[in-house]
Amino acid sequence: GNSVTQMEGPVTLSEEAFLTINCTYTATGYPSLFWYVQYPGEGLQLLLKATKADDKGSNKGFEATYRKETTSFHLEKGSVQVSDSAVYFCALSLRGNMLTFGGGTRLMVKP
Amino acid sequence: NAGVMQNPRHLVRRRGQEARLRCSPMKGHSHVYWYRQLPEEGLKFMVYLQKENIIDESGMPKERFSAEFPKEGPSILRIQQVVRGDSAAYFCASSSQGFSQETQYFGPGTRLLVL
Numbered sequence: 001g002n003s004v005t006q007m008e009g010p011v012t013l014s015e016e017a018f019l020t021i022n023c024t025y026t027a028t029g030y031p032s033l034f035w036y037v038q039y040p041g042e043g044l045q046l047l048l049k050a051t052k053a054d055d056k057g058s059n060k061g062f063e064a065t066y067r068k069e070t071t072s073f074h075l076e077k078g079s080v081q082v083s084d085s086a087v088y089f090c091a092l093s094l095r096g097n098m099l100t101f102g103g104g105t106r107l108m109v110k111p
Numbered sequence: 112n113a114g115v116m117q118n119p120r121h122l123v124r125r126r127g128q129e130a131r132l133r134c135s136p137m138k139g140h141s142h143v144y145w146y147r148q149l150p151e152e153g154l155k156f157m158v159y160l161q162k163e164n165i166i167d168e169s170g171m172p173k174e175r176f177s178a179e180f181p182k183e184g185p186s187i188l189r190i191q192q193v194v195r196g197d198s199a200a201y202f203c204a205s206s207s208q209g210f211s212q213e214t215q216y217f218g219p220g221t222r223l224l225v226l
Binding site for chain 2: 031032034036042043044045046049051089093094095097098099100101102103104
């Protein structure tokens with residue numbers, strides 16, 4: 001079956017540090033890949049996505065590249081801010097469009 | 112353009128009662144998905160519906176849970192005879208065409224607490 005594995009948190013960084021959250025997937029086929037962010041008490045918001053191999057999704061300084069050879073979609077940001085503190089979910093979508101999520105990674109950014 | 116609406120935002124039920132969760136998709140969207148998030152876990156797919164049709168309910172528990180998306184009105188997730196293990200956040204998402212590369216837009220969720 002399809003699955004997504006992402007690094008466990010919490011990840012604690014100082015402001016302006018470099019961020020990497022690892023995400024790997026297993027899928028029967030060629031999925032679309034997504035990163036969603038969840039702020040406390042809220043629903044999920046799409047952060048970025050990539051729909052085919054070698055595509056790079058980017059938004060608000062975050063980026064991730066769809067790597068078919070390593071089945072990965074790692075999230076990166078060059079300089080995090082306190083306001084980036086949230087839970088980040090990697091997800092894939094295949095036939096039927098239901099999303100399969102990773103377990104989430106909590107990011108805490110300290111001033 | 113209003114986003115995905117869910118109500119209630121918080122719902123408290125005693126064991127054995129029924130819970131009804133409502134979801135109004137974004138305007139122009141006819142595909143609705145329900146997900147459940149248990150405490151400190153990721154989201155798990157439950158059911159995918161189009162107007163008047165259940166497309167995929169492979170993630171739905173076989174008993175006590177049902178979902179509908181009528182021609183008029185919101186989608187409803189219904190949980191009968193709730194148990195403590197049903198306590199979770201339930202999120203609804205919608206999309207316009209149901210393609211795998213489409214973005215799903217999420218509502219704020221309903222947080223169900225079973226006492």
